Amino acid sequence: MEQYLQDVPLNKAYRLLNLGATALISAADAGKEDVMPATWNCALDLEPCKATVVIAKDHYTRPLIERSGYFAISVPSVAIVQQVMKLGTVSKHDDPQKLEHSGATFFKLPNFAMPLTQGCVAHLIFKVIPEAHNQDAYDLFIGECVKAVADSRVFREGHYQYASADAQLRTLHYVAGGHFFALGEEVMLPEYGLD
Amino acid sequence: MEQYLQDVPLNKAYRLLNLGATALISAADAGKEDVMPATWNCALDLEPCKATVVIAKDHYTRPLIERSGYFAISVPSVAIVQQVMKLGTVSKHDDPQKLEHSGATFFKLPNFAMPLTQGCVAHLIFKVIPEAHNQDAYDLFIGECVKAVADSRVFREGHYQYASADAQLRTLHYVAGGHFFALGEEVMLPEYGLD
DSSP states (O other), rough: OOOGEOOOOOGGGGGHHHHHOEEEEEEEEEEEEEEEEOOEEEEETTTTTTEEEETTTHHHHTHHHHHHEEEEEEEEEEGGHHHHHHHHSSSSOOOOOHHHSSOOEEEEOOTSSOOTTEEEEEEEEEEEOOHHHHHHHHEEEEEEEEEEEETTTTTEETTTOOSSSSSGGGGGGEEEETEEEEEEEEEEOGGOOOO | OGGGEEEGGGGGGGGHHHOOEEEEEEEETTEEEEEEEEEEEOEEETTEEEEEEEEEEEEEHHHHHHHHEEEEEEEEBGGGGHHHHHHHOTTTOOOHHHHTSSSSOOEOOOOOOOOOEEEEEEEEEEEEOOOOHHHHEEEOOEEEEEEEEETTTTTEEEEEETTTTTTGBBBBBEETEEEEEEEEEEOGGGGOOOO
16 A cells, blocks of 8 residues: 555644544564554644654553654554454563564655554654653653655545545544444535635 | 433543544633634543643633633534534634524533533533643643533444434544545444444
8 A cells, every 4th residue: 555655745744633533553662663553643733743642551662652752643444444453452562473463564664663554544753742741641642743644545635535535445433342433425615615 | 402412421431532523612711602613632531531622822712711620522413514614713702703603502511601512412521630831832631521421312332323323413524624524334343342
């Protein structure tokens, strides 16, 4: 899928997160890598684009973020829902081969060490803005986006454009257990323009 | 629509926000009231349920939240997308009759002063956890949920259950301009249970 990835201007990157989809969080430090799902991710600012993500203290991913100072938020598609669940129900603390056993495949962007998951429609790389109180009290991390790419089949000209795309490329919206919804139909109010 | 609202146990309230839908934020203080959309809302903790919401300093709603110490997050349905846009494109600073002119209708829950919007599938009331640095530096407010209700036609037994519901009750997921998506098809992985 990464053959379709194209750069997204950083002043439009927040839109990649606006749908509120479940995400995959990736990090790497000193040769260690992990990927975990996080439903609690959210845009925080327009320009520079910032975002929040909640990463509990028991996740293998967390110290990789703390030590490297970077994390990625990727937006997985319906096509990899099984892999997303496996990445969320197995901890690398328990299975050092978690990534290999997940069924997902990974790639990297130049200059960034974290493994990104194939089958995502967008990937955003964030530099942590250290906020010790938020991290300690709320498991809340804030990052500033330094790189954003999206699948040009579904994100073009600053908008998700799903009307002509394969349904397998829809984003995933999590409830609980093994229960998700895919993104659905467009709702357009043309009198407000497309911005 | 409020005839269908039923209490949601507070330890399941985070699920009302998990879909990542655009929300309406309501607040009231000393006889002043406002409602504004906020796409940047997100669950933050399970129990007690907490959430974050981003409210910029120029919104009429913001001092109502700061002074009263409370805000509501409501999850609007497709049926009221026009009203959501009007509540977001007109400021009460410019039109003191913004709520009346929005086309939306409002109601209140006992013991809470903020106006809640009819046509939402869930309403959660939060008590602000004061965090001056987050509010000042990031426009980020954290609240603890003290009350949650949801439309029993679409949220039952701790899950959004849209299979048998009217499409007009689907949640809204915002991109930019007048461009939203509705929530779509269920994606179930029954081997992981419903939790």
